[in-house]
Amino acid sequence: MSRTLRRWLDVVPYLGLAVAILLGSWSFMRSEHYREETDILLMQSYEVQWRGSQIRERLANIVGLLRLSMATGDREPQLAQEVGLLQFNMVALRNLQYIDHFLDPQDFARLDQSIQTIRTRVLPNLSAAANDQETLSLLTDIQQDMFQVSGTTGAHSRTLNETAHIAENALRNVAIFVLALSAVIVVGVIIHQQSMMARRKDQQIRSFSSLFAHMTRSRVVALALFIKSLRDGEAPDPEMVAAASRAAAELDSINNGLVKIAYSAKPTRTVALQSILDALSQDHGGRIQFDVPEEARAALVASPQFHLILDELIRNAEQAVAAAGKPDSPVVLRARLTRRFPFGRRLVLEVIDNGLGMSRAVRAKAAEPFFSMRAGSHVGLGLTGCAEMVKALGGRFRIESAEGRGTSVRILYPLRRETGTTGQAGPASA
Template sequence: MREDRDPARDAAIRRLADRSGRDSADLLRDAEDAAETIGNGQSHGVPAAARHEDGSASPTGGPGVNHWQEARISRSGLNDRGNVFFAAVEMTRMPMIVTDPNQHDNPVVFANGAFLDLTGFGREDIYGLNCRFLQGVLTSQDTVRQVREAVREHRPFATEILNYRKDGTAFWNALFIGPIFDAGGKLLYFFASQLDVTRRRNSEDAFRQSQKMEAIGQLTAGLAHDFNNALQVILGNLKRLQAHAGDQAQVARAADRATRAGEQAAKLTKQLVTFARKTRLEPRAVQLDEVVAEFAEMLTRTLGGEISIALEAAPDLPPCVLDPVHAEMALMNILANARDAMPGGGRAVVRTATVELDEAAIHAGGDGLKPGRYIVLSVEDNGPGMSPEVLSRAAEPFFTTRKGQGTGLGLAMAHGFARQSGGRLEISSELGAGTTVSMLFPVATDGNAPPQPAWSEPVLDPRGGAETILVVEDNDDVLDLAVHHLLGRGYRVLSARSGEEALHVLGESGGRVDLLFSDIVMPGGINGLVLAEQARAMVPGLRVLLTTGYNEDLVRARAPGQEPVLGKPYRETELAARVRLVLNQPNGQPPPGSSHEG
């Protein structure tokens, strides 16, 4: 034991012991050991880049937090330098805690006042507990797993995680954890700092929604035009059907045109809903040239009155992995940006191509892409171009050179989409020489192509057999159409116009029903979800297929993964295939990934 004991030091240790619940004698011995090991009251370490939740790295580890890969802390007799250190930690407004990984379950042994203020807990609530008390129902367990791995591997880690205060309110926590070692490399403690970034996260959510609204603003005129045209074709050809009921050739032509117009109207509605809603990307392997070609007519109609748009597609383009609807939205924003740069008119060329990125090209980009083949979707215009100063800021959110026009989100949205899709956004421009904006997407491989949903499985024979189907639909016209389709496939069909009537029909049938095909949203106290549950109680093993014209995200939120869903409007062939697939499932279990929009 050292003889040069400092009374002020000892008092500080006892105060710390009172706060942490540890024995003051243990803390005194720790301080003496550390002083004898290093003895200079310094912190030694090497700055490091911690890993974030998404795998990216940051040289500072997190928002406003500098950290150390390996910090060796000594408190030379807890002299004045040590007292200042502990006083600073206690007084700082950065929430901080210390845990002891050498004890069972890595409990909290110290928390400063800022942490208590942030979370609402008292020291008596948390000392001796693992940090799990901060978790709640929406806390990402994947992020929790990554934090645990970092603790187990004695390494620093930075991420953002949804935590909960004592009163149950949630907050987004920018968390950094780092290990503290002694001079011999033994792990002593884990240090953790927190920062409430809820406002920033909410702002980012609002920003992403505003990106979609910008795209909607560009598309509204074109969508309204196309939808009204579709309605005109449907209504006009239905009148022709009435007028030429005896002329089979005329009837066939009118019916074909009405069908195609209805399918186009359904596609437009689905596009508008997808653009407007808050949704995660749904990437899949697609032929980008086909996506662009299908969207080209709307692009020309929406923007072509002011600029000339040409399409140059590369032959034999391999598939790439992306969300096609968001790709259309990004392309629309890039073209709208080109149009706005040419108020007097001009020309834009949309091109697709392939490119091979080697190590040098990857390094030059500095964005962590992997070497390999990429699909390029580019827009080249012959506008005035950009100065180097404008070019350097072109993809910044809210940056615009058109005062009072636009939000400056178009290229920022395209940049974000390309990055989320595993690619990048490139912009090249010179004053007087036009601008080229390119999005790069990785070519689809077995390793990056997402699994196809169960509904994509082919159904070789969608015709019915001896099965009986109960169709439940409150709209008489839709009910009549579904019954007609299923009778045409050879099924025995029963019908009901409400959940209550359906249960009555089910009881009268003596349980001889193989499939319940029901709308979800119906008047009365029994909707499709409740009906499915009660019907299964009456007929164990009953297969269920639901349908809705509402946003499928709402359905998933109310009954995630419980029943397969067929979106309206659906084709007769789609209905037949979905019904056959559900009937083929054993014991009435829904197929995995079975939710689908028609």
């Protein structure tokens, strides 16, 4: 799996969480919008139902008054007023801006025909008692049509209200689902982080195991040879005794150094890169050429890990330069700050030499466990230990080299975004 793909896979849970939160927010807002639309529909429905009830009430009053007039022979004075109110309510219902949401085309036709009948036939007939029977028949027909119209408006009101409630409930369910999905994603992110921490713990154990094996292998061999050389009644060879004593002292030094690393590998133990550069300059005299801007010198890095790593890389570079017959050629230590995907910064450190360099085959094995290009009394990490320790700190380790042209070892180390200090990586963050 490529590094870019791994980066995207690390980001995917956070993108999913952001999308889920946005979708949930949108669902809640849409649900509120539908609730407002439902309230508006309810108000419109009440208006239509109220107008319809007024029309039916006026029709009942007019029919009653007309029959009373026909039975007594006396014209009721409020009859014309009631017909006028009936016409007003029917016209008001017809002119409602949203009435087309509640009436079918045939109901519009019934309403228009009833209004026309009242205007052209009912109102003129009220002036002559002889037309009361015809007027009563016309009003009865209008009454039937208005019952049809009222039934349609009621059915449409219920349908629209139910539709709005269903849409509101559907969006509410979507919002609940999105919240549940967000909770799942959050749990997934937590599990992902715990998995990364567990992998880094495992990386720490493997890096220290490889480091210990690399640094103790030759010393254990020296002690084993010394033990084999011992014979009953014979004094041991002074050179073998000296080698065994030296190996024991070096093993003790290695153990003390590893214990120090193990207990100091915490994010709270950080120092400015400048202090490590000063120590390296003192240890290696003037053989190091520093190319480090001020902002990089102020970056906080894990200590003493970085001192051990850079010291080992510089020693390797010095030996490569000496082996190439260029003892006066300096080793370059370069550092700079760059942007880190998807946000934040990282410190890029390079140790560059123009020594012997490495072939492609040697370069491929340079950071493998138990691989070494040199022997001797130097108690160092080796490229294997450097690579493993950088990985344990959450960084990356790269080697670029060409045979006869020199080597460049690059370390990419993540920094905290807010303070420039080290990120929780490797054993420190596990």
